[in-house]
Amino acid sequence: MALDKIEILLEKYFEATTTVAEEEQLRDYFSQDSVAPHLEQYTPMFTYFSKAKDERFTKQVPLKPRVSYHKWISIAAVAVMAFGIYFGNDYREQREAEFAYQETKKALSLLAQNLERGTEKVAYLNEFEQAKQKIYNNN
Amino acid sequence: MVHTTTEQPIMTQSEFLNVVMPFKDKLYRLSKRLLISSEEAEDATQEVLMKLWSKNSDITNYKNVEAFAMTMTKNFCLDRLKSKQSSNLKLVHSNYEDGNTSLQKQMEARDSISWVEKIMEELPEQQKLVLQLRDVEEYDFKEIADLLEMQPTAVRVALSRARKTVREKLMQKHSYGIG
Numbered sequence: 001m002a003l004d005k006i007e008i009l010l011e012k013y014f015e016a017t018t019t020v021a022e023e024e025q026l027r028d029y030f031s032q033d034s035v036a037p038h039l040e041q042y043t044p045m046f047t048y049f050s051k052a053k054d055e056r057f058t059k060q061v062p063l064k065p066r067v068s069y070h071k072w073i074s075i076a077a078v079a080v081m082a083f084g085i086y087f088g089n090d091y092r093e094q095r096e097a098e099f100a101y102q103e104t105k106k107a108l109s110l111l112a113q114n115l116e117r118g119t120e121k122v123a124y125l126n127e128f129e130q131a132k133q134k135i136y137n138n139n
Numbered sequence: 140m141v142h143t144t145t146e147q148p149i150m151t152q153s154e155f156l157n158v159v160m161p162f163k164d165k166l167y168r169l170s171k172r173l174l175i176s177s178e179e180a181e182d183a184t185q186e187v188l189m190k191l192w193s194k195n196s197d198i199t200n201y202k203n204v205e206a207f208a209m210t211m212t213k214n215f216c217l218d219r220l221k222s223k224q225s226s227n228l229k230l231v232h233s234n235y236e237d238g239n240t241s242l243q244k245q246m247e248a249r250d251s252i253s254w255v256e257k258i259m260e261e262l263p264e265q266q267k268l269v270l271q272l273r274d275v276e277e278y279d280f281k282e283i284a285d286l287l288e289m290q291p292t293a294v295r296v297a298l299s300r301a302r303k304t305v306r307e308k309l310m311q312k313h314s315y316g317i318g
Contacts, residue, residue: 014299014303014306015299016295016296016298016302017295042280042306043251044252044254044255044309045255045306045309047253048253049274049275052168052256052275055167055168056164056167057167059181059185061185061192062189063156063192070215080229
């Protein structure tokens with residue numbers, strides 16, 4: 001490329017009025033060996049920019065498979081709920097059975113008590129019977 | 140419980156990597172320009188990519204994922220610098236200059252290409268950013284202006300200043316040897 005054109009581009013470059021394409025031309029010019037001696041001072045700038053562009057990010061990014069995160073959360077929630085309902089039901093049934101058992105026990109003991117009281121009363125009746133027999137016998 | 144699926148189609152890991160692959164180096168180079176330490180820059184890049192990944196379905200909505208990621212990186216690094224500054228900590232970097240310069244390092248310092256890198260380190264952050272985005276990444280003024288939330292004319296002024304400063308300091312180094 002003509003030297004005077006490069007000089008013009010350089011001037012524009014420092015005023016930041018060059019286009020990306022023109023800057024590409026400058027980088028190309030300074031990357032070759034035959035740079036005009038009075039322009040050599042600019043070489044490090046342009047070669048540095050080209051070199052800087054080659055730097056790579058080499059580290060691995062640990063991406064957690066968060067894709068189906070929500071899906072799994074809802075599946076887990078449903079599972080927990082199902083378990084809860086299932087075992088909760090069992091538990092409730094057990095509680096109910098126990099309650100019924102206690103109630104029955106109470107009822108039965110009440111019955112037993114009353115029965116006992118009944119027998120006591122019957123004992124009086126027995127007394128009466130005996131007395132009655134005595135009277136009959138005496139007659 | 141009803142699981143509503145009104146979200147965007149979810150990207151798989153490899154799809155995501157394909158989207159991110161073309162510009163992940165740019166994110167890293169931008170982080171390194173600001174944070175200087177390559178380790179810090181790697182961490183920052185990783186952090187930004189992971190944030191992008193966690194947004195996952197959202198990023199398909201952005202017209203320009205690259206610009207979005209670059210903005211995220213810029214903000215992340217500036218925040219990082221600010222928090223380090225306020226806690227009075229300097230970013231530690233081991234990638235160059237550890238005080239006792241070995242022979243090899245002295246040789247490197249003589250290499251005038253690495254002068255440019257060091258000169259750029261001394262620039263104000265905004266000029267660093269503009270120079271990086273333009274002369275390394277070859278963004279146009281509109282893109283840079285959007286990314287840095289600046290007026291295109293302000294971008295031009297900052298770029299011109301940055302380039303002239305680099306030139307000036309490079310001349311000084313040339314005339315005095317190692318500065």
